[in-house]
Amino acid sequence: MPRRADPALRSLLVERAARMLAAREPVTLRALVEGTGASTMAVYTHFGGMPGLWSAVRQEGFTRLAARLAAVPRTGDPVHDVAAHGVAYARNALEAPELYRAMFDARADLADAEAADATFQRLVDAVARARDEGRLDPGTDPLALATRSWAAGHGLVSLVVQGVLPAAVLAPQASATTVALLTAAGDDPDRCRASVERAWAAG
Structure with missing residues (x-):
């Protein structure tokens, strides 16, 4: 009789695979389940095989990012809120660096690509709100500006996640980059700097 899927074991295998991938360890069925008390069949029970496992690892990264972004509160300052999405993105990466690395490995398909795209759409919507509320030029393209912001932040x-730069540079460099992008799009430099730095200080 086939075993039923166990959500806790599924989560354990996803996180273990992400850690092994980040550590450049060979990820075999046997190595993956070693020490978990599960058999190699657990990978087939929960994921249908190794391709499904890698898809689940990527999806889990975006699932956690979506939850982090959904928790960003809406304030009366739309530029603060644009920056706050960047803070949430960075915190998600620093708290789960293995999943962060894995989620952008496009060799594995995503089970729900639309859910992953929705995480970026939150930033697009935040930029659109900043434009619509008069902080940015009326002709600002939210998608283009969000893309530049995400590319720089990513x-x-x-x-930082790879250890090339120390974590201490993240807040000042991200703040400076965000201020440069948003002031180029029309925001007042002093007001923009105050909004962005307040978001990073809170985060």
């Missing part, structure tokens, strides 16, 4: 966070 690059910085990745360097």
Whole structure:
């Protein structure tokens, strides 16, 4: 009789696979379940095989990011809220660096690509609100500006997660980059700096 899926074991295997991947350890069925009390069949029970496991690892990264972004409160300052999404993104990466690395490994398909895309859409929506409330130029393209902001932030966070840069540089460098992008899009420099730095100080 086939065993039923166990959510706790599934989560354990996902996180273990992410750690092994980050540590550049060979991820075999036997190595993955070693010490878990599970058999190699658990990978088939929960994921249908190794391709399904890697898909689940990527999806888990985006699931956690979505939860982190959903917890960002809406304030009366839309530029603060744009920056707060960057803070949440960085915190998610620093708290689960193995999953952060894995979630951008496009060799594995995502089970729910739309859910992953929705995490980026939150930033697009935050930029659109800043434009609509008069902090940015009326002609600002939220998608283009959010893409530039995410690309810069992702690059910085990745360097910190990989140990190339110390974590101490993250807040000041991310703040400076965000201020530069948003002031170029029309926000007042002093007001923008205050909004962005307040978000990073809180985060």
